[in-house]
Amino acid sequence: MRAGVVTVAVLAALAASVAPASSSPPAESAPRAAGTVIGTGTPGSCTSAQVVRAVAKGGTITFSCGPDPVVIAMEKTAKVVNTSARVVLDGGGKVTLSGQGQRRILYLNTCDKAQVWTTSHCDDQPEPRLVVKRMRFADGNASREEDGGGAIFVRGGRLRILDSSFVDNRCVRTGADVGGGAVRVFDQHRDKPVVVKRSTFTGGRCSNGSALSSIGVSWRISDSTFTDNRALGRGANPSRPGTPGGGSGGAIYLDGNDIHLTVTGSELTGNRAREGGGAIFFVSNDRTGTLTIDGSRLIGNPSAGFETIPGIFFLGASRSISDSVVR
Numbered sequence: 001m002r003a004g005v006v007t008v009a010v011l012a013a014l015a016a017s018v019a020p021a022s023s024s025p026p027a028e029s030a031p032r033a034a035g036t037v038i039g040t041g042t043p044g045s046c047t048s049a050q051v052v053r054a055v056a057k058g059g060t061i062t063f064s065c066g067p068d069p070v071v072i073a074m075e076k077t078a079k080v081v082n083t084s085a086r087v088v089l090d091g092g093g094k095v096t097l098s099g100q101g102q103r104r105i106l107y108l109n110t111c112d113k114a115q116v117w118t119t120s121h122c123d124d125q126p127e128p129r130l131v132v133k134r135m136r137f138a139d140g141n142a143s144r145e146e147d148g149g150g151a152i153f154v155r156g157g158r159l160r161i162l163d164s165s166f167v168d169n170r171c172v173r174t175g176a177d178v179g180g181g182a183v184r185v186f187d188q189h190r191d192k193p194v195v196v197k198r199s200t201f202t203g204g205r206c207s208n209g210s211a212l213s214s215i216g217v218s219w220r221i222s223d224s225t226f227t228d229n230r231a232l233g234r235g236a237n238p239s240r241p242g243t244p245g246g247g248s249g250g251a252i253y254l255d256g257n258d259i260h261l262t263v264t265g266s267e268l269t270g271n272r273a274r275e276g277g278g279a280i281f282f283v284s285n286d287r288t289g290t291l292t293i294d295g296s297r298l299i300g301n302p303s304a305g306f307e308t309i310p311g312i313f314f315l316g317a318s319r320s321i322s323d324s325v326v327r
Helices: 048-057
Strands: 036-038 059-063 070-073 086-098 106-109 129-138 152-155 158-162 165-167 183-186 194-197 200-202 212-215 219-222 225-227 252-256 260-264 267-269 280-284 290-294 297-299 312-315 318-322
Touching: 036 048, 048 059, 048 070, 048 086, 086 106, 106 129, 129 152, 158 183, 212 219, 219 252, 260 280, 280 290
Parallel strands: 036 059, 059 086, 070 086, 086 129, 106 152, 129 158, 129 165, 152 183, 158 194, 165 200, 183 212, 194 219, 200 225, 212 252, 219 260, 225 267, 252 280, 260 290, 267 297, 280 312, 290 318
Antiparallel strands: none
């Protein structure tokens, strides 16, 4: 059975011209923080303290922990300092940062004065830019944090997630608008979308959005997989009388006004919501938001409470589903 399948073909013509070569020297690029290598070639040389210091310093962070995969048990949350222009964590496909089921792993908040308040408009500034690539985040826990984000919490700046995996991350189990078992985002510069490419999210647990959750933020997700993420809250949002609230968006939870979610080439299977949207919960309060799903499979994502189509609760301006299976 194929439900909600729409196929759209778009033909475009592209013209290109080549400008004459210039004899002028190239413009200099903006200076960047020097790179940091964590470790000296052995697993034991890669420590939580080094990760915390490197993230605070900023720049590009790589790892030299030996030839085999390594797990770094985080004893503290690594926090971005807002004077950094760019922070890139590149694990080379071998590095897991573990919250040990006790703490959030990575934190960026441009409105947190403890991390240096750099502008008078902290909720809309272009930097820091946080990129995580070829990393694995496991057992992050924001159950004691009111804003969610078991593995990663971001407010302000820009966030990109590339070729990374998120496993068994947690946040608060109940609450009307808390979420992000793996990743929680508030605000992005000029309302640009969070980018997620070629990444996996498995085993997240939270009140809402047990893989990804945001308020007032758009997302562009491609070639990614979401499996066995569960929204555990009860009572939805606003919460029904006598309930703690939550339970929507087994994998993905978006709330706000002019927000847009694009999912391409991705698979969402076996995610569950106790209330609405076993796979995706999307509410645009001013009804301007849009949902676009293309070339994707959303199968077996039960919503115990409510949905508009299988596995999805959508309230916004328009939804488009093309070349996809939703059932």
